[in-house]
Amino acid sequence: MEPSNNETWLTLSEAAGLLDVHPTTLRRWANNGDIPVMVTPGGHRRFAASDLARFARERSALRNVNGFAGLWATKALARTRQDVSVHRHESWMAYFDEEGRSQTRLLGQQLMGLTLQYLSSESNEENSASILEEARRIGRLYARNCMARGLPLRMTLEASIFFRDSLIETALQLPETANIRPEANIRLLRRVNAILNAVHLAVADVYEHGGDVIPAVE
Incomplete structure (x- = not known):
């Protein structure tokens, strides 16, 4: 996944906090392909704010x-x-x-x-x-x-x-x-x-x- 200059990127812990889940849970979702993730050259995961917002909407829809x-x-x-x-x-x-x-x-x-x-x-x-x-x-x-x-x-x-x-x-x-x-x-x-x-x-x-x-x- 390529980074975008117009996108806001969050770390694993920041993204997990935004979704109110444990970082391990978010890591598993990313590994399963449930949510897009970008890996930096140093091996760190970054999550796009727009992807997190979409994922949160889908989870809300699933609950509703x-x-x-x-x-x-x-x-x-x-x-x-x-x-x-x-x-x-x-x-x-x-x-x-x-x-x-x-x-x-x-x-x-x-x-x-x-x-x-x-x-x-x-x-x-x-x-x-x-x-x-x-x-x-x-x-x-x-x-x-x-x-x-x-x-x-x-x-x-x-x-x-x-x-x-x-x-x-x-x-x-x-x-x-x-x-x-x-x-x-x-x-x-x-x-x-x-x-x-x-x-x-x-x-x-x-x-x-x-x-x-x-x-x-x-």
Whole structure:
């Protein structure tokens, strides 16, 4: 992760204090790829204030969604990390260097946080619409990242479907692993599908227009 002149960077202890967790916990999150981290030439960890703010919002969203949605999110995150480890030799993964993987991982984390917000905003149509637009923005950024590395549309969609399958399969298994009413799980699946559909359509738009639909700065 490259440092930015416009970013505020915090030490491990400062960042842990900001998130109100023990430094060991934050170190584990960073090692798992849950939060971006920059390592200085001297081997010290630095955390961007903007990444910490985003991570705090996602944790807050996870606490605020109702029980079964929070359970889904926890299981989905664990399954995604496991699936990435098992399928790390997929052909599309070979296109990504460390920077590309870091960018894609960050977009995935942003999308998960956005999905949690979407699940908790079911009764607020205006907020739901703005969240779907943000999902489209993430889809455009993801497509641009893939195009820059020479991925054809098919492989780009394979990678996004890989992520989608982890989220959907986790939801499908919830009634088997938790006491969840089928109708509640159906509502969750519909909301998850809606936000992932927005991402996939945005990806297709970018490839169809050769990247022209992406603003110069996002």
